[in-house]
Amino acid sequence: MQVPPFDLTEQLHQLGEALEDAVLQVLRSGQYIGGATIARFEQQFAEAVGTPHAIGCNSGTDALVLALRGLGIGEGDEVITSSFSFFATAEAISAVGATPVFVDVEESTYLIDLDRIEAAITPATKAVMPVHLFGRPVDMERLGAIAAAHDLLLIEDCAQATGASWAGRPVGSWGDAGCFSFFPTKNLGGAGDGGAVTCRDPALAARIRELAVHGMPRRYLHTSLGYNSRLDAMQAAVLSVKLPHLAGWVEQRRQLATTYRSELADLQGLMLPAEGPSGHSWNQFVVRVPRCPSAEAGCGGGCVPSSDSATYGLPESCCRDWLKQALAEAGVNTIIYYPIPIHRQPAYAELGYGPGSLPITERLTAEVLSLPIFPELSAAQQATVTAVMRQLVTQPLSLAS
Ligand SMILES: Cc1ncc(COP(=O)(O)O)c(C=O)c1O
Secondary structure (H helix, E strand, C coil): EEEECCCHHHHHHHHHHHHHHHHHHHHHHHCCCCHCCCCCHHHHHHHHCCEEEEEEEHHHHHHHHHHHHHHCCCCCCEEEEEEECCCCCHHHHHHHHCCEEEEEEEECCCECCCHHHHHHHCCCCEEEEECHHHCCCCCCCHHHHHHCCCCCCEECCCCCCCCCCECCCCCCCCEEEEEECCCCCCCCCCCCCEEEEECCHHHHHHHHHHEEEEEECCCCCCCCCECCCCCHHHHHHEEEEEEEECCCHHHHHHHHHHHHHHHCCCCCCEEEHHHHHHHCCCCCCCEEEECCCCCCCCCCCCCCCCHHHHHHHCCCCCCHHHHHHHHHHHHCCCCCCCCCHHHHHHHHHCCCCCCCHHHHHHHHHHHEEEECCCCCCCCHHHHHHHHHHHHCCCHHHHHHH
């Protein structure tokens, strides 16, 4: 049996007719840009997040750019964020002319370390951008207090965390703005690119709406330099069909995560992701492979160093890479989110973060491996993943710790 890291086949089978009807309706309406389909989805999404406003846009990346621009962040400003994320988190900050300032992550949650934020604040700091990475919510009560104490704006990168909540309140409703991605692999995925910004402030919502349409408050009057970043009607129609299923899908992800945690708990060559909190939406289930996990095979401590480690000054990843390869040979396909941290990317060489500048982030990039997790992953598929893992991971704790 081949187990893919992500697969839409079963979901399309379940929703096929409703999706086809919705798309055909848009197609036949002739209204592809703007209009009631988009307004309806925006209202539904705002309700789901618990904010008065949701503004659809082209992608999660654009959602971040629009939120930053809408909040007046630009040239000369610094935004504190995490380097253990998808590149777009920092790229959006740079796209508006500001500078990303990276803070290391917590070892157990992989999230920005709240204890290190205050040391990174300078007179130029305007905002903090937490990333609810892999669907795990950042402690927004604590982070909100830090931001308020230093008069900083709070922009949540919720791209991987649609359906997640902190203390019972959805992510995207805590900060000044919440930024979502509807990329197909996300918890709420469209049939292409899409994103949304959520916020409470009506003036901010209006500014973001204008920026998303060429800085145009009314037809052919342009009061600022904006973007062409609209959610199109086909995507909105697809997302409206899927949104009512989001809570159930997140619950299925939680159950899969619970099963992985219990089935893999005694594999001592492996570090499992920390449990909960209850609002975790498990977009990814990410294990760590800190040493060679196999006593019989594997690198045995002598595997060939990967070229990325040498090129980007990162810790050696060969043990994790060996497990990934061995899993693939047994039909279990995994993904590495992310093999090179943002601060060590060639595009950010000018920021001057050398090897070892964010040691936990750098170690994680060498050790993490995302196991297959999506709502429709069958019990048989998950059992295959855990059985293969049990065959491969045999190294005792004394060597693995
Ligand atoms: C944490 C994070 N931020 C931002 C983005 C950007 O979203 P999009 O791909 O919709 O532009 C992604 C997408 O992978 C992401 O994972």
